[in-house]
Amino acid sequence: MTAWLTLLVALVAAIIALMQWYLARQKFVLDLFDRRFEAYNDVLAAVRPILGAGNAEHNQIVDLNIAVQNSKFLFGSDVNDYLKETYNVVVQLRMWNSIYNTENPRAHLAPDGMYQCGLKLADFFDEYPKLCQSYMMMPEKRVRTPIEWFHDRNELRKSYGGEPKNIDI
Secondary structure (H helix, E strand, C coil), X not given: CHHHHHHHHHHHHHHHHHHHHHHHHHHHHHHHHHHHHHHHHHHHHHHHHHHHHCCCCHHHHHHHHHHHHHCCCCCCHHHHHHHHHHXXXXXXXXXXXXXXXXXXXXXXXXXXXXXXXXXXXXXXXXXXXXXXXXXXXXXXXXXXXHHHHXXXXXXXXXXXXXXXXXXXX
């Protein structure tokens, strides 16, 4: 009798440990999603006023750099490389705006440079969400209760029989 009791206690302990592991994993996935979503929104919030103004002020460039650095360890190299490229485009936009209407020998190239930078930044709002989408997925599914599982299995079992046949007497 004590052997069965020991086995039952061990089984209950194993089930509790498995449930704790599963809950810890769910919390980790949700926390990671929250951090990624915050970093994603920070980058969008940093780029939005730059595109709206067509120019980048120094503090806006700093804000974008901080947002890019905060997302460095949350996303893969594809997103990080794209963010670095976007940061470089913003810096170029600032440079073209600063030499526009000056005596700089490259000032005549500034309108085309600003236009190209603006096009790249306009594409940002299409490309960045696509790149981040795979990182924002939450693949974990809700665990069904035993009653739901038995109900689904019973419905599956019933479907094998097909339509009930009419018996003529």
